[in-house]
Amino acid sequence: MKHHTSEKKLFGIPIKPGRTGVPTGTEPPPIAKLLTRVFGTGLGTGYTPFAQGTLGSALFVILWVLFVPAKLSYEIIITLLIHGASVPLSGWGERIWGPDPGRITIDEFAGQAVALIGVPRKPFYIISAFILFRIFDSLKLKVIKERVETLPGGWGVTLDDTAAGLISRIIIAIIRKFSAA
Numbered sequence: 634m635k636h637h638t639s640e641k642k643l644f645g646i647p648i649k650p651g652r653t654g655v656p657t658g659t660e661p662p663p664i665a666k667l668l669t670r671v672f673g674t675g676l677g678t679g680y681t682p683f684a685q686g687t688l689g690s691a692l693f694v695i696l697w698v699l700f701v702p703a704k705l706s707y708e709i710i711i712t713l714l715i716h717g718a719s720v721p722l723s724g725w726g727e728r729i730w731g732p733d734p735g736r737i738t739i740d741e742f743a744g745q746a747v748a749l750i751g752v753p754r755k756p757f758y759i760i761s762a763f764i765l766f767r768i769f770d771s772l773k774l775k776v777i778k779e780r781v782e783t784l785p786g787g788w789g790v791t792l793d794d795t796a797a798g799l800i801s802r803i804i805i806a807i808i809r810k811f812s813a814a
Contacts, residue, residue, distance in 0.1 A: 655731050656727070656728055656729055656730060656731055657727045657728055657731060657732060658727070658728045659728065660728060660729070661725040661728050661729065665721075665725045666725065666729060668722060668725070669722050669725040669726050669729060669737075672718065672722055672739060673722035673723065673725065673726045673736075673737050673738075673739050674726075674736050674737065674738055674739070675688075675689035675692060675693070675737075675738030675739055675741060675742055676692065678692050678738045678741075679734075679735065679736035679737055679738040680736065685735050685736065685738050686735075686738060686741050686767070686770060686771075687767055688738070689738030689739075689741035689742060689745075690738075690741045690742075690744075690745045690763060690766060690767055690770075691763065693741060693742040693745045693746070694745060694749070694759060694762070694763050697711075697745075697746065697749050698754060698759060703754050705750070705751055708746075708749070708750045708751065709750060711746065712743070712746040712747060712750055715739070715742050715743045715746050716743045716746075716791060716795065718739065719739045719740050719742065719743040719787065719790075719791040720786070720787040720788055720791050721787055722737070722739045722787065723737050723739060723740055723786075723787030723790035723791050724786035724787030724788075724790075725787070726787070726790070727786070727787070727790065733782070733789070733790050737790060739791075740787075740790050740791045740793075740794040741770070741794060743791050743794055743795055743798070744766060744770060744791075744793075744794025744795050744796075744797050744798035745762070745763070745766050745794075745798060746798065747795055747798030747799050747801075747802055748762040748763075748765065748766040748797075748798040748799075748801035748802050748805070749762050749802075750802060751802075752802075752805055753809075758805060758809075761805055761808065762801060762802070762805055765800075765801035765804055765805065766797055766798055766801040768801075769796075769797035769798075769800045769801055770793075770794055770797040770798075773793060773797070774796075774800075777793050777796045777797070778793075781793045781796055
């Protein structure tokens with residue numbers, strides 16, 4: 634007898650499930666669960682059936698361009714605030730959905746913010762920051778995967794994206810230096 638599994642599909646294409654597993658630690662208090670479900674999921678992008686990280690990054694780029702003043706001091710403050718929120722929200726997300734759950738996309742907000750700090754508000758640079766961040770977030774360098782991503786709680790979830798954002802930002806600085814010459 635054939636065992637039937639319920640595989641989710643979009644337009645006939647199988648959808649890879651988000652990385653969720655066995656919740657770690659004790660269940661967070663109700664307010665922490667609510668904050669995680671709203672803000673930890675990147676305003677709901679973590680609930681999409683596929684490409685949660687990409688959608689979270691894309692939403693954040695739009696929010697950045699529309700609402701963050703193009704002034705370095707504001708960009709740094711916003712980035713620090715997002716990181717300050719991302720660590721506990723990511724940690725609570727692990728306690729709800731398991732290790733580094735796909736539903737948590739606030740870490741994409743944090744990493745994408747690093748990639749965007751000081752970037753000119755021109756389409757080429759904004760799109761480059763987005764694409765580079767997605768590449769480095771997806772294809773983690775070995776040292777990031779082994780040393781950063783494994784940090785406990787929300788630290789590993791957040792800081793591996795921060796590292797991807799930093800690498801992206803360095804590349805954009807190099808591009809700007811050579812294109813300005």
